[in-house]
Amino acid sequence: MFKKDFTAGSKSKVKSSAQRGIRQKVLDTYPLLTPYIDEILPKKEQLDTIKIPDRVALYSLHNRPLFWQHMDDAIMPHLSVVHKYPWCFSRVRIDRGAIRFVLSGATLMVPGLTSPGGRLPGEGEDGGEEYGNGGRELEAGEVVVVEAEGKENACMIGVLKMGTKEMKEKKKGVGIENGHYLGDGLWKLDLS
Amino acid sequence: MAATASAPPADLRPAKSIIYCGVCSLPPEYCEYGGTTKKCSDWLSTTHPALHNTLYNTTDTAPLSTLTPSALARAEKDAQKKAAKASATEAKETSRRLTSRVTIKRVERNKRKYVTEVSGLEAFGLELKKVAKELGKKFATGSSVTKAPGGLGEEITVQGDVSEEIAEWLGEKYGEAVPEDNVDLVEDKKKKGAGAGP
Structure with missing residues (x-):
């Protein structure tokens, strides 16, 4: 989604009522963030919304990007937030070979997730715990954080195009499209 | 609601603090994909020597790699190409800056x-x-x-x-x-x- 570098558009303050809405939406989408919400979005602080191309709104606090939203799609965290609270999101893992494609902005294909290095919910030796997501299969349309084999931090966040169950059966096709990945335009965006 | 929604603060995991590379802005473990690996490595060794040791140790590529040799070679080639491209653009930039x-x-x-x-x-x-x-x-x-x-x-x-x-x-x-x-x-x-x- 942010493959090209871009410059930030107009920046404006968020109304406190809208701010409450954002907070609620974040909590609805990522219930696991509840204990940290005051750390991420303090009640009294003034959020800013920044318009960026393709009708994406970016919410930031003190010039640090926090969440972004494309029109009325699901609200998604900036990867720096994901890096701080990785355990609060649904996670999958890709194999080593796929990393370089993801970091150059390619669509994430399913084989990168189903191969031995990848992890989907409920498989692999440590899949039961770390990538278990509560033993639940993820559906298409859910927001997932993509981690990488042998790496500690997440490399991408996006919306699943295909349910994880279907992935395991088909083992091909598009997994995640149009996400936010390390080193993309949003990551490099300088707000100050 | 309160019982389910808020975890007891005692066993709350604190936010992870992440070090980002000063050269390519990625977490250092991803520096190898940024195209400026050499510079990143130098930067890390001066600012966070301990981390540099764990990441750039030569043994780190072997254990987790599940790639076939051909794919590995391709990745290698790709990385080289990327690095070459990055250095070329940098050279161009500096020469343009000078002129x-x-x-x-x-x-x-x-x-x-x-x-x-x-x-x-x-x-x-x-x-x-x-x-x-x-x-x-x-x-x-x-x-x-x-x-x-x-x-x-x-x-x-x-x-x-x-x-x-x-x-x-x-x-x-x-x-x-x-x-x-x-x-x-x-x-x-x-x-x-x-x-x-x-």
């Missing part, structure tokens, strides 16, 4: 009324709109980004004759980005072609 010039031009608008036109700043990686705003603030005059005469490119137009001051200010504020030798002061008194060519 391109900033022209500060005083243009007579009316008798005894002048505007100052600054062109060529974009070649040094400055954002015209931001600089224009700063200039306007600094001199308390109107300052805008306008189309350069001839239709090619854009320049900053500052109202008033502030060419000397701009040159000084540029040296002070953006001295690192714009070498002082590359700044030209031109006085344009309605005869064309007084300044350097396009």
Whole structure:
């Protein structure tokens, strides 16, 4: 989604009522963030919304990007937030070979997730715990954080195009499209 | 609701603190994909030696790799290509930086009324709109980004004759980005072609 570098558009303050809405939406989408919400979005602080191309709104606090939203799609965290609270999101893992494609902005294909290095919910030796997501299969349309084999931090966040169950059966096709990945335009965006 | 929603604060995992690479801005473990691996490695070894040791240890590629040799070779090639590309663009950038010039031009608008036109700043990686705003603030005059005469490119137009001051200010504020030798002061008194060519 942010493959090209871009410059930030107009920046404006968020109304406190809208701010409450954002907070609620974040909590609805990522219930696991509840204990940290005051750390991420303090009640009294003034959020800013920044318009960026393709009708994406970016919410930031003190010039640090926090969440972004494309029109009325699901609200998604900036990867720096994901890096701080990785355990609060649904996670999958890709194999080593796929990393370089993801970091150059390619669509994430399913084989990168189903191969031995990848992890989907409920498989692999440590899949039961770390990538278990509560033993639940993820559906298409859910927001997932993509981690990488042998790496500690997440490399991408996006919306699943295909349910994880279907992935395991088909083992091909598009997994995640149009996400936010390390080193993309949003990551490099300088707000100050 | 309270019982399910809020975990007891005692066993709350604190936020992870992440170190980001000062060169490519990625977490250091991803530096190898940024194309500036060499620089990143140098940076990390000076700022976070311990982390550098764990990441750049030669053994780290072996254990987790599930790639076939051919795929590994391809990845290697790809990385090399990327690095070459990055260094090439960097070289290009520096050479452009050395050759391109900033022209500060005083243009007579009316008798005894002048505007100052600054062109060529974009070649040094400055954002015209931001600089224009700063200039306007600094001199308390109107300052805008306008189309350069001839239709090619854009320049900053500052109202008033502030060419000397701009040159000084540029040296002070953006001295690192714009070498002082590359700044030209031109006085344009309605005869064309007084300044350097396009």
